[in-house]
Amino acid sequence: MRYLHTMVRVKDLDASLDFYCNKLGLQEVRRTESEKGRFTLIFLAAPEDGDRAKTDKAPLVELTYNWDPEDYGEGRNFGHLAFEVDDIYGLCDKLQKSGVTINRPPRDGHMAFVRSPDNISVELLQKGDSKEPAEPWASMGNTGHW
Numbered sequence: 001m002r003y004l005h006t007m008v009r010v011k012d013l014d015a016s017l018d019f020y021c022n023k024l025g026l027q028e029v030r031r032t033e034s035e036k037g038r039f040t041l042i043f044l045a046a047p048e049d050g051d052r053a054k055t056d057k058a059p060l061v062e063l064t065y066n067w068d069p070e071d072y073g074e075g076r077n078f079g080h081l082a083f084e085v086d087d088i089y090g091l092c093d094k095l096q097k098s099g100v101t102i103n104r105p106p107r108d109g110h111m112a113f114v115r116s117p118d119n120i121s122v123e124l125l126q127k128g129d130s131k132e133p134a135e136p137w138a139s140m141g142n143t144g145h146w
C-alpha cells in the first residue's frame with residue numbers, strides 16, 4: 001500500500017489556488033475537469049516532492065471544486081494537512097502579511113497552524129531544530145479555535 005493524496009473540497013478555486021500555491025508554495029501537478037460531473041480536480045505537490053510527483057510517487061493534496069455550490073459544513077473529524085518547512089517564522093510572516101489566519105503562532109519556533117480559505121487547518125513544522133524565539137511571535141497567544 002502507498003499513500004496517494006488527501007482530498008479537500010473547496011468553495012472558491014481561485015482563492016484556494018492563491019492560498020495553497022502562491023502563499024503556501026505548493027505546485028500544481030495536474031488537473032481534471034468533468035463536464036458530466038460538473039467538478040474540477042487539481043492535484044498539488046510540495047516543492048520538494050515535485051519531481052517525485054511527475055512519476056506519481058509523491059503525496060499530494062487533491063482540491064475538489066464542485067461547480068454547483070454546496071454547503072460543506074465543518075467536519076470536525078478532519079484534523080489538518082501538515083507540511084515540513086525550512087523557515088517557519090519567515091513563512092508565517094509572509095502568510096500573515098498576505099492576510100492568512102495564523103491560528104497557532106510559531107512562538108516556539110517549531111510548530112504553527114494556519115487556515116485555508118475553507119478553514120482547513122494546515123500545520124507547519126520547522127525542518128530540523130526549532131528556530132530561536134522571534135518577536136512578535138514569541139509573545140503571541142493562539143488566535144482561534146482548534
Ligand SMILES: C[C@@H](O)C(=O)SC[C@H](NC(=O)CC[C@H](N)C(=O)O)C(=O)NCC(=O)O
Nearest residue numbers: 005007009037038039040041062064065066
Ligand atoms: C481522482 C481521484 O483521486 C478522486 O478522488 S475522484 C473521486 C470522486 N470525486 C468526485 O466525484 C468529485 C466531485 C464530487 N461531487 C465530490 O465532491 O466528491 C468521488 O468519488 N468523490 C466522492 C468522495 O467521497 O470523495
Ligand code: NI
Nearest residue numbers: 005006007062
Ligand atoms: Ni482522490
